Amino acid sequence: MTRNRLVLLAAGGSxxxxxxxxxxxxxxxxxPCKLCIWQRYPHGAAVLIGAVTLATGWRILPWAGALAALTTAGIGLYHAGVEQGxxxxxxxxxxGPIGGLSAEQLMAQIMEAPLVRCDEIPWDLFGISMAGWNGLVSLGLALVWLLAATRRA
Known part of the structure; x- marks a missing residue:
């Protein structure tokens, strides 16, 4: 497979x-929770890196795409670990623990709490959460980026 096709596959996957x-x-x-949002940024970067790579042919950019994919894979796998406890x-x-809080402190904690928690699994497939799937698929995308980085045009 040519480098451009590998870049297209990796960026398209993101x-x-x-x-x-x-x-x-x-x-x-x-x-989405906070960690879900964090996982999206590197994918956006990978799409942009793919577009610039295809437009310019710069050989260094697929390495940056691999870094973006590894970053979101790391966040996704970290998030999956948080979900699993x-x-x-x-x-x-x-x-978090609520022991030892006064009624006012507990009420303040409740009112300041985000609406979506990172330690709950809202959806899974075959026992793997969305964060886990993102981590696994992103590892695969990182491999595709690395193939693109080492392939000649």
């Missing part, structure tokens, strides 16, 4: 994942 995320959000009514996520989007 575009497809973004479209799926927006579909779940806007058509499925599933609001393997480690704690950001305190701004996970549940």
């Amino acid at each position: 575009a497809a994942l973004l479209l799926a995320a927006w579909g779940f959000q806007y058509l499925g009514g599933m609001a 393997w480690w704690e996520g950001p305190t701004t989007c996970t549940s």
Whole structure:
């Protein structure tokens, strides 16, 4: 497969994942949490990197695409671990202990809490959450980017 086709496949994969995320959000009514939003930025960067690579042929850019894919894979796998309770996520989007709080402190915590929590799984397929799927698919996209980076035009 040519480098341009590999770039198109990798950037197209990121575009497809973004479209799926927006579909779940806007058509499925599933609001994203903070970590879900963080996973989208590197995909947007990968789509832009793909477009610039195809337009200019710059050989260094597929390496940047691989970095973007690895970044979103890392965030996605981290998020999946938060959902599974393997480690704690950001305190701004996970549940925390409420012991020792006064009624006023508890009410303030409730009122300041985000609407969508990062430690809940709103949807899964074969026992893998959306964050987990993003992490796995993005690892595959990183491999495609690396193939593109090492392939001659």
